[in-house]
């Protein structure tokens with residue numbers, strides 16, 4: 001377990017180090033490692049063209065609202081690149097608000113390979129999906145449906161045919177899915193965020209009053225969904 005904890009620490013995780021003495025620090029890593037963890041991408045900020053400053057305010061606001069309601073569970077914002085603008089904005093704003101960095105942190109990696117490539121154990125991952133809940137389309141949605149295999153589509157269809165923006169649905173992942181066996185992911189939560197891209201359905205035409213309201217609702221639905229699994 002210690003080597004796993006070390007692996008997690010040595011990876012790309014941006015987490016202030018535990019400052020306790022050595023033994024306490026090992027204990028701390030073990031309990032953190034076993035904690036239920038939700039990895040989530042920044043909803044709507046790539047293909048859906050949502051403003052990054054506004055999105056980062058909303059992420060930090062919603063994390064602050066939920067993080068202490070979730071017991072020892074952790075929330076982790078993930079993106080693919082070390083240079084991710086959204087990760088650095090969120091990191092700075094979360095630090096300003098003194099959000100507990102053991103319960104919320106950012107992580108650089110592919111959300112479908114967090115354990116195998118980054119040593120970060122996340123039992124739940126969120127997907128920024130489309131209204132039809134269909135595989136493909138690019139971004140994190142294509143990556144998750146592809147890594148999870150066809151059972152995710154079947155399990156998703158059993159829950160819902162479509163999703164309205166601002167909503168999330170929790171889908172238990174069949175144990176036959178490679179994401180379950182290889183990465184330890186037991187649930188995928190699909191989230192539909194607001195769309196500001198005119199080339200995608202239901203574009204909000206730059207209406208950020210509506211857009212921000214929907215993005216807040218999306219994170220509330222996501223974190224409520226995670227809370228329902230943790231309980």
Ligand code: AR6
Pocket residue numbers: 041042043044045046047048049078079080086109110111112128129130131136137138139140141142143193200
């Ligand atoms: N791992 C971690 N983060 C990722 C990954 C990955 N594999 N892939 C992308 N990101 P996006 P949206 C980050 O475009 O803006 C889809 O086609 C990415 O850098 O996936 O909500 C759907 O079908 C960004 O920070 O989602 C919808 O139609 C974040 O994930 C539409 O795009 C979200 O980027 C949804 O657009």
